[in-house]
Amino acid sequence: MKPAPFELARPANLAEAAAALAQNLGEARLLAGGQSLGPMLNLRLVRPAMLVAIAHLPELGAVAEDADAVTIGAAVTHAAIADGRTPDVGNRILARIADGIAYRAVRNLGTIGGSLCHGDPAADWLTTLTALGASAITWSKTGGRAIPLAHFITGAFRTALAPGEIVQAVRVPRPSSQAHWGYYKACRKPGEFAHAMAAVLDDSARGVRRAVIGAAGGPPVVLEGEQVTPVAAGDALRTAGLDAVARHMQAVALKRALAEAVA
Amino acid sequence: MTPVIMTVNGAEVSATVEPRTHLADFLREQLLLTGTHLGCEHGVCGACTILIDGEPARACIVYAATCGGRDVRTIEGLADDPIAAALRSAFTAEHALQCGYCTPGMLVSARDIVRRLPDADEDRIRLELAGNLCRCTGYNGIVRAIRRVLAQRPQDVIVAKPPLPRGQFAEVREAAPTVTRADAAPTSTPGDTLKQTLRLALPRETVWRAVCDPALIASCVPGARVTSVNGDRIAGELVASLGPIEARFAGEAIVTYDSHGGQIKAHGRDPASGTRLSADATFQVAEDGPQASTITLDIVYALRGPLAQFGRGPVVRVFAAEIADAVGRNLEARLRGEAIPEAPRLRAGSLIWRALWRWLRGLIGGR
Known part of the structure; x- marks a missing residue:
């Protein structure tokens, strides 16, 4: 199918992008790599009057790092991260996550910020970056903020972003050198939407032990400290409304992520 | 129409395109480069894979108007x-x-x-x-x-690309947003089934009278509207949105009542996306005390078409719980003579739509 007609704005900077959003409140959507929004547009599940293209903005394509964290511009592609063109948080954690997203042709255009803002509960970045304790760094006319990813998604395809607020980067804290990391997702076919996924960060030097379960229909399910057990996960997933089959797949994903984190 | 200048197979191309024209259609229909094939047109099948700036990309989910300055190479350009x-x-x-x-x-x-x-x-x-x-x-x-x-060990391997440029990101104040989550707790059974429980601080008979009044119930469902009631057949429409996704379903339900309960058979279609939904539901209104009652819904549903790709089971369940929560609040307010606090628009997606629709149908059930 072909998309319903829309107008296209190509702003020169974030201020112009925000202005375009503000002038078309509720009718305009940001377009980054378009690898999730494109299918929805073609299927006419989404019919915005305007798209505001931002993937070309230089301020979204840069990276930064300091002793505590790595910051990646929102329009950096999964492929750039997978290929090691961005700083990593250690042990190629980000590169390995990026390399498992969809297919290479999709990774070449899909962006880290676009994936987060799309808000698909089964997205790799949402679950893994939540486990890593990352925050979305936003920009708005009145000043940006750092939104911890654990609070970034309010529901499937819905974010905590205010109207006119744009994610400009993702700040990912560096785990300590002794940290253990595990990530597992269950897909019937490589690259398809995951049916279950779990990420585990065990970093006692920083006092962090966290498991995050994604593809659970809503915001990621976050378990901290003593809660990181299959039993606690099962309880949380029952509360989240998952059926027995889905809970079983999630339990397996969690066990495998835990096993990787121990290894 | 948007002017765009790009390089295609080594030659500069200047064209005017509709913003919604994807790159594969532009290549095939305007440049007659029909070597690029179109299969699924939503980024899954890979038939339209071409090179943009030397890297493989799906031509069906890139819009030609966004390709200004890009170097596009198709299968014809690899001769x-x-x-x-x-x-x-x-x-x-x-x-x-x-x-x-x-x-x-x-x-x-x-x-x-x-x-x-x-x-x-x-x-x-x-x-x-x-x-x-x-x-x-x-x-x-x-x-x-x-x-x-x-x-054969070809020599033309990709050399590592340079690291991305360093930049500075604006200073930000740390702030966590307020998070709200539906507190309705759905339970579920295997398969495309949904059980929804709605607890109301109202007497059973009051709730039952409301359940028997389709127009009243519809007014409590954001985005729902009854267009006609003819015997046990109710026609209506429902606009459900989940994030950017919006579905506008038109359909019909047949509602039958027995003592403080009944059955609903409903089907609907979103013409824009071609998504179809069908559902069978049973509902019961039970007494929890003099001023408390519970509506339970057991739903078996099928979602077919584009929306089904995003309406995965867990998403539907969470959405249904949120809808039930909103309807419950609105119904209580309504029956107490208060104004309905929320705009009549469902904030939920396809899943929601299904659940909502059935539920709505059930609730609407006129006689």
């Missing part, structure tokens, strides 16, 4: 490429195609594998090919062809 030539020979020798529909995209991806992963083994090749669907060959010939070219 003189040495690796593409070696792959063509190998595809012939290894019977790597039958109908040929996937082949242009397959060759672009195969060339990328050869250049980017010179040490790829069979498992890695198969993993990389997951994004290009072939329904003739079973992939064996394609994998053999790629291995044959890799064994």
